[in-house]
Amino acid sequence: MKVTLHRFPTPAIRAEYNRVLRGCRARRIRTLEQFFADEIVIPEGQYKGRKYRVERTPYARHIFRAIDSGRWTRFAGLGCVQGGKSFHFFVGPIIYHLFEHGESVVVGIPQMDMAYSKWAKEIRPVILRTRYRELMPAVGQGSRGGKFDEIEFKNGATLRFMSGHGGDEKRSSFTARVVVCTEVDKMDRSAASSREADPITQLEARTLSYDLEARRIYLENTVSISEGRIWREYTTGTESRIVCPCPHCGAWVTPEREHLRGWREAETDVDAYEAAYFVCPDCEAPITADQRRQMNLDSKLLHKGQEIDPSGAIHGEPVKTWTLGFRWNGFNNLFWSAGSIGVKEWKGERSEDPDNAEKESRQFLWALPYDPPIVDVTALHARTVRQRVGLETKGFVPADTDLLTLGVDIGKYVSWWLLTAWGWEGCERPWGHIVDYGSLEVPSQDQDVEVAILAALRTFRDEFVEQGWATPDGAKRVPNLTAVDARYKPQAIHQFLRESGDHYIAAHGCGRGKRYPKAYSAPRRTTKSTCRVGLGYHVDWAPIEQLFMLEIDADYNKGWIHERLATPVGQPGAITLYKSPDVNEHTTLAKHLTAEKQVEEFVPGQGTVLRWEVLSRRNHWLDCLVYAVGAAFMLGMQSGSEPAGVEAIDAEPSGLVMPDGRPYLVTERRS
Numbered sequence: 066m067k068v069t070l071h072r073f074p075t076p077a078i079r080a081e082y083n084r085v086l087r088g089c090r091a092r093r094i095r096t097l098e099q100f101f102a103d104e105i106v107i108p109e110g111q112y113k114g115r116k117y118r119v120e121r122t123p124y125a126r127h128i129f130r131a132i133d134s135g136r137w138t139r140f141a142g143l144g145c146v147q148g149g150k151s152f153h154f155f156v157g158p159i160i161y162h163l164f165e166h167g168e169s170v171v172v173g174i175p176q177m178d179m180a181y182s183k184w185a186k187e188i189r190p191v192i193l194r195t196r197y198r199e200l201m202p203a204v205g206q207g208s209r210g211g212k213f214d215e216i217e218f219k220n221g222a223t224l225r226f227m228s229g230h231g232g233d234e235k236r237s238s239f240t241a242r243v244v245v246c247t248e249v250d251k252m253d254r255s256a257a258s259s260r261e262a263d264p265i266t267q268l269e270a271r272t273l274s275y276d277l278e279a280r281r282i283y284l285e286n287t288v289s290i291s292e293g294r295i296w297r298e299y300t301t302g303t304e305s306r307i308v309c310p311c312p313h314c315g316a317w318v319t320p321e322r323e324h325l326r327g328w329r330e331a332e333t334d335v336d337a338y339e340a341a342y343f344v345c346p347d348c349e350a351p352i353t354a355d356q357r358r359q360m361n362l363d364s365k366l367l368h369k370g371q372e373i374d375p376s377g378a379i380h381g382e383p384v385k386t387w388t389l390g391f392r393w394n395g396f397n398n399l400f401w402s403a404g405s406i407g408v409k410e411w412k413g414e415r416s417e418d419p420d421n422a423e424k425e426s427r428q429f430l431w432a433l434p435y436d437p438p439i440v441d442v443t444a445l446h447a448r449t450v451r452q453r454v455g456l457e458t459k460g461f462v463p464a465d466t467d468l469l470t471l472g473v474d475i476g477k478y479v480s481w482w483l484l485t486a487w488g489w490e491g492c493e494r495p496w497g498h499i500v501d502y503g504s505l506e507v508p509s510q511d512q513d514v515e516v517a518i519l520a521a522l523r524t525f526r527d528e529f530v531e532q533g534w535a536t537p538d539g540a541k542r543v544p545n546l547t548a549v550d551a552r553y554k555p556q557a558i559h560q561f562l563r564e565s566g567d568h569y570i571a572a573h574g575c576g577r578g579k580r581y582p583k584a585y586s587a588p589r590r591t592t593k594s595t596c597r598v599g600l601g602y603h604v605d606w607a608p609i610e611q612l613f614m615l616e617i618d619a620d621y622n623k624g625w626i627h628e629r630l631a632t633p634v635g636q637p638g639a640i641t642l643y644k645s646p647d648v649n650e651h652t653t654l655a656k657h658l659t660a661e662k663q664v665e666e667f668v669p670g671q672g673t674v675l676r677w678e679v680l681s682r683r684n685h686w687l688d689c690l691v692y693a694v695g696a697a698f699m700l701g702m703q704s705g706s707e708p709a710g711v712e713a714i715d716a717e718p719s720g721l722v723m724p725d726g727r728p729y730l731v732t733e734r735r736s
Contacts, residue, residue, distance in 0.1 A: 094165060094166065095165055096129065096133040097129045097132050097133050097157070097158070097161055098119070098126070098129035098130065098133060100161050100165050101117050101119070101125075101129065101157060101161075102116075102117060102118075102119065104160075104164075104195050104196070104197075105117035105157070105160075105191065105194075105195065106191075106194035106195065108190040108191050108193075108194055109190070111400075114194075120362065121399065121400075122148075122149050122153075122398075122399070122400075123361040123362050123364060123397070123399070124144070124307055124361065124364070124393040124397045125149065125153055127305075127307065127364070127365075127366040127391070128140075128142070128153050128154075128391060130366075131305070131366065131389050131391065132158075132389070135278075136383075136389075137302075137303070137386070137387055137388060137389040138277060138278060138279075138280045138281060138282065138387045139280075139282040139283075139284070139298075139302070139387050139388040139389065140154065140158075140281075140282065140283050140284065140388070140389045140391065141284045141285070141295060141298035141299050141302055141388055141389065141390050141391065142154035142283070142284070142285045142391050142392075143285070143286065143287070143288050143295050143296070143299055143391070143392050143432050144392065144393045144394070144397075144398070144432050145393070145394060145395050145398050145401075145429060145430050145431065145432050146287060146428075146429040146430075147398075147400065148393070148397075148398040148400065148401075150285055150287070151187065151247065151285060154245075154283050154284070154285035155187070155245055155247045155283065155285050156187050156188055156191055158170075158243070158245050158281075158283045159172065159188060159224065159245050160188070160191060160192060160195070160197070162222075162242075162243045162281070163197075163218060163220075163222045163224060164195075164197045164200065164218075164220065164222070166243075167220050167221065167222050168222055168241070168242055168243060169222050169223040169224070169225060169241045169242075169243070170222070170223075170224055170225070170241060170243045170244075170245060171225050171227055171239065171241045171243065171244045171245070171268060171271050172224060172225065172226045172227070172244075172245050172246075172247075173227055173228075173244060173245070173246035173247070173249075173252065173264070173265065173268040174226060174227070174228055174246075174247060174248065175228065175248050175251040175252055176228055177214065177226065177228040179228075180213065180214060180226040180228075181213070183226075183247070184216070184224075184226075188224075189201075197218075199219070200218045200219040200220050201218065201219070202216060202217060202218060202219065205217065213226075214226050214227075225239050225241065227239070227268055227271075228264075239271055240271055240272075240274050241271050241272060242272055242275045242279060242280060242281060243272070243280075243281045243282075243283075244268050244269055244271055244272055244280075244281075244282050244283070245282075245283040246265060246268060246282075246283065246284050246285070247285055247286070248286055249265055249284045249285070249286045249294045249295050249298075250286045250289045250293040250294050250295055252264040252265050252268075252294070253265065253293070253294035265284070265294060269282055277387070284298055287428055287429065287432075288427075288428050288432050288433060288434050288435075289428065289434065289435070290434045290435060290436050291434040291436050293434065296434045298388055298390060299390035299391075299392055300390065301386070301388065301390070302386050302388030302389060302390030303368040303369055303383050303384060303386060303388065303389050303390050303391075304368070304369040304384075304390050304392075305366055305367065305368045305369070305383075305389060305390055305391050305392065306319050306366075306367055306392060307319060307361075307364045307365070307366060307367075307393055307397055308364060308365055308366075308367045308373055309360035309361060309363065309364045309396075310360060310363050310364075310377065311345040311347060311348060311350070311352075311360070312352070312356045312359070312360065313345055313348050313350035314345060314347050314348035314350065315375055316345070316346075316347040316348070316375065317365070317367075317373045317375075317377065318345055318346045318347055319346070319396075320343050320344075320345070320346055320352075320394075320396040321346070321394060321396070321431065322394075322395070322426070322427075322430070322431045322433070324343055324344050324345075324346050324396070325341060325342075325343055325395075325396075325403060325406060325407060325410065326341070326342055326343070326344055326351075327340035327341045327342050327407065328340055328341040328407030328408070328410050328411045329410075329411070329414070331407075331411055334408050334411055334412060337404070337407045337408050337410075337411035338404035338405070338407060338408050339404060340404075340407065341403045341404045341406065341407025341408070341410075342403050343357060343396060343403055354402060354403065357396070357399075357403070358399055361396075361397055361399060364397075365377065365379065366391075367379065368383035368384065369383065369384045370382055370383050370384040371383060392432050393432065394430070394431045394432050394433075395430045395431055406430060409426065409430060410426060410430075413425065413426050423435065445627055445630055445631055445658075445659045445662070446659060447652070447655035447656045447658075447659045448655070450630055450642075450651070450654075450655035450658055450659060451642070451648075451649075451650075451651040451652050451654070451655035453630065453634055453639070453640070453641050453642050454634075454641060454642050454643070454644045454645070454651075455498050455634070455641030455642065455643065455644060456644065457498065457500070457643055457644060458643055458644050458645070459500075459501060459643045459644075459645060460500065460501050460534050460535060460643070461500065461534070461535050461536070461537070461643070462486050462500055462534050462535065462536045462537075462542050463486050463488065463498055463537075464536070464537045464538075465488045465490065466486040466487065466488050466498075466542075467487055467488045467489060467490060467702070468486070468487040468488075468545050468546075468697050468700055468701075468702060469484065469485070469486055469487075469500070469534075469542055469543070469544045469545050470484075470485055470487065470544055470545060470546050470547070470548065470693040470694075470696040470697045470700070471483070471484045471485075471530065471544040471546070471547040471548070471693060471696075472485075472547075472548050472572070472688070472689035472690060472691065472692030472693035472694075472695075472696065473522075473525075473547065473548070473549045473550060473689060473692065474550045474685045474686075474688040474689050474692070475518060475549065475550045475551075475552075475553045475554065475558065476507065476553070476685070477507060477509050477514055477553075478506070478507055478509055478510070479504050479505070479506060479507060480504065480505050480507055480518070480521060480522075480525075481502075481503075481504050481505075481685035481686055481688075481689055482502065482503060482504070482505065482525065482689055483499060483501075483502040483686050483689035483690055483693060484499070484500045484501045484502065484534065484544065484693070485497055485498065485499055485500065485690065485693040485694070485697070486498045486500050487697045487702050489702060489703070492637055492638075493637035493638070494637040494638030495638065495697075495702050495703065496637070496638060496639060496640070496641075497629060497639075497640035497641070497694075498640070498641050498642075498643070499640070499641070499642045499643060499654075499690075500534055500643060501534060501643065502654060502686055502689070504685075505521050505524070505525050506521065507521045508520065508521070514554060514557075515554050515556060515557035516557075518554050518557045518558070518561075519557045519560060519561055522549070522557075522558075522561045523561065526561075526565060526569075530543060530544060530547060531543060543568075544568065545568065545696075545700055546568055546569070546570060546696040546697075546699070546700055547568060547569045547570070547696070548570050548571075548572035548615055548692035548693065548695060548696040549561070549562065549569060549570070549571060549572060549692075550572055550574070550688065550692060551571035551572060551573060551614070552573060552574070555571075558571060559571065559610045559612055562612055563610075563611065563612065570612075570613055570614075570615050570696065570699075571607075571610075571612055571613070571614050571615065572614075572615045572617060572692040572695060572696070573614060573615065573616050573617065574617050574619035574688065574691055574692070575616060575617065575618060575619060576618065576619035576620040576623075576676075576677065577620055577676040577677065585616070585617075585618040585619065585620065585621070587603060587618065588603050593606075594606050594608075596613075597699065599698055599699065600621070600698070601617065601618045601621040601622050601625065601694075601695065601698055602615060602616060602617050602618065602622075602695045602698050602699055603616050604616070604699060615692075615695055615696065615699060617691060617692065617695035619677075619691055620663075620675065620676065620677055622691045622694050622695055623661065623663065623677055623687070623691060624663055624675070625694065626640070626658075626687075626690055626691065626694060627663065630658060642654070654686055656681065656683065657683055657684055657685060657686035657687050658686060658687050658690065659680075660679065660680055660681040660682075660683055660684035660687055661677045661678060661679050661680060661684055661687060662677070662678055662680060663675055663676070663677055663678075664676060664677075664678050
């Protein structure tokens, strides 16, 4: 029977009937653009307390419409600071998905300590100015201060914070369709102990239970360097840019830093403010403030693979990618006048730290990466190294030698070795002398590689090492310790070391760079398995192999070596080569020792770091010297260049014992 409204006996029943009908209808999900216009109130700044209006930030219309188009599932946003980057790519999407869609959101941050700050200073103030404040939790996590990792709202949606650092388990066991990440450049690399991918990739994996087209990933960061994650996301994505119509020539242009004029010639900051103006990149005509605003209001978004004609028609298809890479710069930020930007540029050019000022200008004003020059910290040249000869001839150990150490670098067809003498009694700094060096053939073409390596090492040990090298008194002296590279074919190396006795040890070089399996990480203290910790090395006991393992900080040791190779012969701490009548004898050795150089560069999230850049793959004797130096440090030689606040632990040779209590007597070996 058909029911009509006039047959309801009371107005209350009629109202309840209408309420039920409304509840049965599917709720219309608004677009992100409409949601911002309807719900968002500006929490701070010059428009505090006023409704959001896209006309104040015209570039945002392009953001909204690109996201709402459904064409992309990942959105990487980069723009100038204080221009709404976090508001449009971080805070806004979080609130939109929590309340318009009523779904949970994963928030990726570099450190969990940032969770409360991001919540209290950026997300919560915006929610409190909307009608969704009624959905805020009254009790539990997020209702007050303190530490937390998730907030559950009254509509059932959960805001879950996950950090980019720490164990992989911090980013697991939670599934969501939406992931929003901030400061992504600081989460671009996995920890050395992690067995999984980088944190950003792990965070995105929280969405894998959803179809690819359904996922939503938002990424934002101030641009750091061209290798930074956000710039890579932008350039490998759509690499979209805003084009504006010039009021003079009609061309569609994207004004950049070089199109801000007038400020450079100013004598004062006030002059710079008054003189600064933009010009059209095509016709060079000056652009007034009103023209700049209208250009941005009339702007269009152009993706990689597209072109725009004079009439404003866009031709071509965007590059096929799931990632929208969206960038805007100082010209598009209407909160800043041309004069304000000009003052910042003027002050930066006169800064006492021009490199830092240039970095701030590119990153903060123009959303461009700053690639600082890679500084060559060391300036060693092979021609000078080969001339560093001492008093002793080849194969003779100096009379005042305290330690004799040998380093061996293993190769498939050829292995390399280098013998060094060290002395420090009565010296300001330990001195070093290269007594002898050479190579040994590995017959791997005729037999199994491991068998060939083992045979070559046995021959070298029996015919060279154990025979010793001459001393001034006519005696023979064998190395106190021989450190053998154990990265390549370790089973053969381990067998050789077990059968050769206490005066041989496995060596592992660790450092920054592709040639090392991991960066060096120094233990803070000795343990049952780590029996010695010193500057630039530590010694571990490997129970399965039944061997001591000498872990060496290759980066530190190379720096130490190059510093001594740059020290003039005759001065404390210098390393010398044996004397030879052939002036060219050490040419190849010198090339090996200078085959890498130390450079200084900026790394996002870490600041300025030192690393070693490989100039030539023929660097085997440098590796041998690194092992020999590490062995000498292990036996008690002090580096002589400890940074302030760094203290070697158990650096004296006494105290290193086998697990069964037997002493490790390498320091007592003299002949």
